[in-house]
Structures are given as C-alpha cells and as structure tokens.
Amino acid sequence: MPQTFAATAAVELAVVERSGFVESRHVGTAIVLGPDGEPLREYGDTAAPVLPRSTLKPIQALACLAAGAPLDGERLAMATASHSGTDRHVAVVRDILAAAGLGEDDLGCPPAWPGDAATRDEMVRDGSEPARIRMNCSGKHAAMLLTCRTAGWDVAGYLDPAHPLQVQIRELVERMTGEKTAATAIDGCGAPVYAVSLAGLAKAVHRIGTSSPSSPFALHRNAGALVRAVREHPWTIAGPGRGDTVLTERLGVFSKMGAEGVQVMVAPDGTTVALKMLDGANRAGAVVALRLLELAGALAPADVAAAASQLPLVVTGGGVDVGAIRPAF
Numbered sequence: 001m002p003q004t005f006a007a008t009a010a011v012e013l014a015v016v017e018r019s020g021f022v023e024s025r026h027v028g029t030a031i032v033l034g035p036d037g038e039p040l041r042e043y044g045d046t047a048a049p050v051l052p053r054s055t056l057k058p059i060q061a062l063a064c065l066a067a068g069a070p071l072d073g074e075r076l077a078m079a080t081a082s083h084s085g086t087d088r089h090v091a092v093v094r095d096i097l098a099a100a101g102l103g104e105d106d107l108g109c110p111p112a113w114p115g116d117a118a119t120r121d122e123m124v125r126d127g128s129e130p131a132r133i134r135m136n137c138s139g140k141h142a143a144m145l146l147t148c149r150t151a152g153w154d155v156a157g158y159l160d161p162a163h164p165l166q167v168q169i170r171e172l173v174e175r176m177t178g179e180k181t182a183a184t185a186i187d188g189c190g191a192p193v194y195a196v197s198l199a200g201l202a203k204a205v206h207r208i209g210t211s212s213p214s215s216p217f218a219l220h221r222n223a224g225a226l227v228r229a230v231r232e233h234p235w236t237i238a239g240p241g242r243g244d245t246v247l248t249e250r251l252g253v254f255s256k257m258g259a260e261g262v263q264v265m266v267a268p269d270g271t272t273v274a275l276k277m278l279d280g281a282n283r284a285g286a287v288v289a290l291r292l293l294e295l296a297g298a299l300a301p302a303d304v305a306a307a308a309s310q311l312p313l314v315v316t317g318g319g320v321d322v323g324a325i326r327p328a329f
Contacts, residue, residue: 002049002182002195005029007278009045014277014284017323018315025328026284028261028277031202032292035210035270039199040296043275046202049182049195050276053258054082056193057140058208058226059176063169065222069147070099077229077236079143082257084239085114085134092236093133096142100149107132108159109141109189116239137189139236144191161192170194176204188259201264202274209254209266227254227266243286243311250307251299255289257282265289271298284325286311291327 010027017023029044061079065071071079074092083089097103112135113120119134132138144165148155153164160166161184170192174180177200187193196204211223230237234248237256244255247265254266261277263285273289287308293299315323 004050004276005045005048005278009048010278011044012328013043013275013288014325015328016284016315016325018317019322021323023315023323026261026277026279026281028275028279029198030273030275030288030292031199032296033202033206033272034296035298037203037206037210037270037272040271041292042199046198048197050198050201050262051183051185051187051193051195051260052201053187053193053260053262054137055201055205055256055258055262055264055274056173056187057082057137058223058256059173059204060140060169060191061143061226062208062219062222063165063172064143064147065226066172066219067147067165067168068150069143070150071096071143071146072225073229074233074236075099075143076226077233078139080226080230080256081139081237082136082244083139083236084116084119084242085112085136085138086116086119086239089139089236089239090133093138093142096139096146100142100146102145102149102155104131104133106145106155107135107138107141108191109135109137111135115242135189137187137191140191141189159190159192166192173204176207177201178203198274198276202272205254205256205264205266205274206270206272209272210270230254241310246310247286247290247307250310251303253293253299255286257285261285263289265293267293267296267298269298271296283312284327287313287325288327291329295329 014026032041111130181194183195208223211220213224238244260280
C-alpha cells in the first residue's frame with residue numbers, strides 16, 4: 001500500500017523555541033521551483049507520494065470550469081477556498097447553490113462549526129447547530145454540485161470516485177502533475193483526494209500560479225482566472241486573520257494550506273514552494289514557505305518579516321512572549 005515518506009527521508013524544516021530552548025522540531029520534505037518551473041532546492045524525498053488535501057482544491061476547481069461550471073470572481077475563489085465559515089463566506093456559497101437550483105441539504109460535506117471564532121460564538125448565542133454550509137470545504141462542494149447541474153450529471157452521487165466529475169478531476173490531477181496518482185483516499189470533507197509526489201504537486205501548482213487569464217489555451221486561461229480571483233478577493237480563500245488570506249493580501253502570493261501539514265505557495269514572479277510536515281502540523285508551514293521564497297530571491301526579507309509578524313507564530317509563557325515558531329534555516 002502506498003504511503004508517505006518515512007522519517008529517515010525527512011529533514012528538519014522548523015523548530016519551536018521557548019525561552020531560547022528548542023522545545024519541538026518539525027521534520028518534512030519541501031521543494032522550490034524557479035520561475036521557469038525547474039527545481040532550485042529540494043529537502044528530503046520529494047518523489048514520495050503525499051495526500052495534497054486542500055491544496056488539491058485549485059485543480060478541483062479547474063476541473064469544474066472545464067466541465068462548464070459558470071464560476072468567476074468571488075464564486076470561483078470560493079470554489080478554491082478553505083474558508084472560516086463567516087456569514088460573508090456563506091452568502092457566496094448560497095449563491096453558488098442557488099445557481100444550481102439546490103440547497104444546503106444537497107451538500108455532501110459534514111456539518112461543522114465555523115472556524116471563525118466570532119461567527120461561532122454568535123451561532124452558539126443564537127442556539128444554532130453545526131451546518132454543512134459552515135464547513136470549510138462547502139464552497140468546493142457547492143461548485144461541484146453546480147458543475148453536475150451544468151453538465152447534466154447525477155447530483156446525489158457526486159462524491160463517488162467513479163462519478164464523471166471525480167474521474168475528470170483525477171485525470172486533470174494526472175495531467176497537471178505529470179504522473180499517475182499513487183492512491184485514492186477520502187478527504188475530511190468526503191471528497192476523493194489523490195496521492196501524488198510533492199514534486200508533482202509543486203509542478204501542478206506552478207503551472208496554475210504562472211498561468212495568464214488571456215492565454216489562448218483554455219486550461220491556462222481558467223487557471224489564470226482562478227489565481228486572479230483569489231488575489232482580487234483574498235478574504236475568500238481562508239478568512240480574517242488566517243494565513244492564506246493574510247499572505248495573499250500583504251505579499252500577492254498564491255497561498256494554499258492543506259490539512260496534515262501541507263502548504264503550497266507561488267510568488268508573484270512564479271517561484272513556487274510545496275512542502276509537507278511529516279507530523280501533520282500546520283503551524284509552521286506558511287513561515288517555512290515564506291523563508292524558502294525569500295532564500296530563492298522571490299520575496300524581500302523585510303516584506304517576509306512584516307507578513308510573518310501577522311501569523312500565529314508566537315510562543316507565550318505566563319501571558320508574555322517567550323519564543324517563536326521559526327524555520328530551521
């Protein structure tokens with residue numbers, strides 16, 4: 001059975017310092033591609049398969065566009081999002097569902113509380129329950145449902161790996177990564193997720209992040225439109241104060257976090273990073289990706305430092321700052 005890389009194939013990517021003492025270490029693999037798509041640096045075994053988790057969403061959204069789904073602007077950005085479930089996010093998801101003539105009960109993702117604390121607190125005060133539309137993948141699911149309606153495919157079974165939409169997604173994953181998928185698993189939201197190498201994931205994300213909305217080729221044109229939608233509406237991709245939103249707003253990067261320690265990031269010049277923390281922790285992924293882009297000359301050190309200061313990297317003790325999560329290089 002395929003599995004992700006072993007500890008012996010990983011390298012140290014980040015550390016957690018408390019009062020000058022290195023308390024924890026995060027090991028994993030990472031790869032940096034230059035603006036031309038060629039590898040600049042590799043850390044650990046980047047050929048081993050990993051599950052991309054939510055970093056697969058851009059490809060899933062592109063498959064929806066290829067099947068004719070009428071998605072653009074905020075709706076397209078929401079199809080790519082791992083959103084925090086605010087009322088603003090939910091309004092766009094409802095708009096996508098309405099375009100499909102469907103409702104919240106048609107979503108195949110599980111009910112969840114919103115990730116946004118203020119929204120969750122308000123729901124608790126109102127006596128509300130966890131809802132499918134508040135789940136962070138509801139935008140992707142709504143886009144999939146709209147795609148099925150547009151293409152004339154069965155709606156009820158849209159999460160089956162054998163469904164025409166999921167087959168189209170898998171084929172696009174293989175086309176963009178340049179490799180056969182190593183395994184099919186079920187993501188936390190219930191949708192199929194396909195194992196690919198970290199190097200293959202980086203290749204696919206680089207192709208998306210460097211595409212132009214004016215390309216003569218439909219796939220590249222759609223990819224360019226997707227990246228533009230996220231950059232124009234960064235609040236959609238995650239939410240207030242969340243890493244992908246903060247970094248898109250401040251640095252203009254195309255940033256996407258995936259569960260279990262996966263992070264991809266494309267700088268404005270096309271330099272691309274993909275990484276996977278072996279322990280599944282997400283807390284250090286963004287700052288490590290930023291550091292790798294900085295080392296590659298794609299982001300200015302001052303800009304990286306300013307953006308990183310907005311991420312939850314501080315270690316506290318007794319209510320004061322006593323350390324930080326930082327890259328290991």
